[in-house]
Amino acid sequence: MNRMNRNDSEKEIAIYEGVRKLIRQNVNLSQVTASEIAQAAGIGKGTLYNYFSTKDEIIARTVFYLIDQHLAQIQACMECQKHFEDKCRAALDFIRVQANQRDSQLHLMLMGIDGGQVAPFLRQGMERMRATMQEVERIVLMLAETGVAEGVIVRQESGYTVQVFLSALMGYCRCLCGPRKETDGVMAAQRAYQILVKALN
Amino acid sequence: MNRMNRNDSEKEIAIYEGVRKLIRQNVNLSQVTASEIAQAAGIGKGTLYNYFSTKDEIIARTVFYLIDQHLAQIQACMECQKHFEDKCRAALDFIRVQANQRDSQLHLMLMGIDGGQVAPFLRQGMERMRATMQEVERIVLMLAETGVAEGVIVRQESGYTVQVFLSALMGYCRCLCGPRKETDGVMAAQRAYQILVKALN
Amino acid sequence: MNRMNRNDSEKEIAIYEGVRKLIRQNVNLSQVTASEIAQAAGIGKGTLYNYFSTKDEIIARTVFYLIDQHLAQIQACMECQKHFEDKCRAALDFIRVQANQRDSQLHLMLMGIDGGQVAPFLRQGMERMRATMQEVERIVLMLAETGVAEGVIVRQESGYTVQVFLSALMGYCRCLCGPRKETDGVMAAQRAYQILVKALN
Amino acid sequence: MNRMNRNDSEKEIAIYEGVRKLIRQNVNLSQVTASEIAQAAGIGKGTLYNYFSTKDEIIARTVFYLIDQHLAQIQACMECQKHFEDKCRAALDFIRVQANQRDSQLHLMLMGIDGGQVAPFLRQGMERMRATMQEVERIVLMLAETGVAEGVIVRQESGYTVQVFLSALMGYCRCLCGPRKETDGVMAAQRAYQILVKALN
DNA sequence: GATGAATGAGTATTCATTCAT
């Protein structure tokens, strides 16, 4: 992962992390200013433009940076587990915990290209978004293979399998958004797994 | 329907429709200007402020206007059908067709409160959004009753039932976003129904 | 007097009184809106323009209306008194009491044409202002005659006499402006009279 | 002098001087636009807001800048003279000459806090205005001391002394406003001095 | 490379004035 940001210099990463800091401070990405980003990153405003050509590029690339990291972390979580169910639960748990941080952009990615109303700073990143979505599908299919091998789920046409996983995931993320108790999230994870298994049998 | 906008005057509706026109022209709501809205509505810029106090209020209330309409239309579609499966398919078909128009805000609603990164113009409408989500849940549970009565699905705990419906729906909407062939959408609808039924049996 | 507003219709007077009400509510004349005036006058906004051609004209003519009234009242006060000193004190007392109302525009008049920084709404009324100043000078000279007749003051060149009266008056008004105790005002009146008499002997 | 603006940066002063230029062009401070100020100062519009937070702040601080300068210049004039009468005449002459420039804000200061109808941009500067008035009173009392020492005037209660000086000054300024011949001003100065001396004996 | 002062294009909002009713 981070393939598409592989060349990010140290300074660029400082900028991404500055934006992350702002997101965690509950700043809305549509309203953040270049000055705020520079300050959060601990650099001068002009320096931003030595590494990016527009503010929107900064934000878009930060979003992808965060998504890539998030995906990589989820994969790492799953790799620590051997069985299908444990992998699923590990991923769902990780996502739930991260959602408390504000910088989990997973839901953003899941909505993918959303009918023209994507945040403006992502308009330019459609292509990149699609690539990320394909990566997600790849991960999902690999995970499904594990389930099939264990006999927990049944192999089905790949389009269907992907739709099941993403449906369960999106429904889960929806529960994680907005105010809720910790138990709600845990229960939603439980249900998401149940949906997965039932829909794939 | 349109319960919460019932008092909208003729002029307010003209403004909503102006915004709808802009959305259909693929204008991004975060970037639309007051002038554009006035022009699209066929009125003077100052007139906007006789009916709304800020531009963001215009947009937020338009979004709710569109969502209310959309929901009402979906309900109307479903009422024309007698059986659970037909109701589901009618709703999914309607959503698919509408998604080609750009003014289907369903996906927006489905994301609900999304972790602080909602479009700024919706910040003020959180409460309203929650109310709409509850309305959606009510519709879903009524629909589920039909399915149970017909023996197509099994009654389960309501939280689970809602999560299943919304998961299937969100996964479906995800497929409708972005470039795709007509057949993809039809197939996605088929799969969404399948997910529903399997997960509720 | 009120000679120059003689033709004011009932409605025009309602408008003047509306403005007076606003002034008493501590509204700044430079910032008052036509809507506020119409509302304070209890009439429709459009009606204003049946009697005046611009908002600034409304304000300027109101100012003159108020000044004329104020001057007339001061003269009436003085006519009730027989002796020079009593006339002076009656005028000073009246001014002090009125100053607590916010609609005493005397100080405005006293500054007369003030180096290009008059309130914009008075720009058009320069001519009228000069006429009012002449009226004031006439009153002052008549009052001085009384003093001379009584032997309290000495007749001097009229330019000097006028300057003395207006100086004493302006210095007095300055004390009435801003926060002060009741006693300060009374003492300032005493001093103003003292200045008058000394300077005219 | 300029004590209270001591920290003004070079750019701030350029802005003040821009406003001064506009005043001399007979622009009304209540109607001047931010763009005009920027242009007059020879800087970009945005730059204004790097040094001031609102347009009104610019104007208010300019007024105090001009008043401070004016007061300092008057004091300097007076210090060049040894005797009471010469000091008075020097100050009156300086004021008369400056009044032809439009940027003499002395009359503004003399009116001090004027019952709610101050120009809006000065609303925030009331406190500052009071401080300046106290400075004026201090100067007046020092000047009076000279006169007392020379036996030209008699020491009286300080409140009375101040009121005499300011009355004479305001009456004088009133004559300087509006159209007049040069001789009128000279004569008014002569009279103002006469009022002073008589009222303080 | 790094900086941040300077810039001016861009926009929401206000409000005097008009005019159809």
Place this chain on the structure above:
DNA sequence: CATGAATGAATACTCATTCAT
């Protein structure tokens, strides 16, 4: 005559971007 809904010109202020140091 009276009204107030409609209008759009006018303007303060923001902020992405540049560039001299």
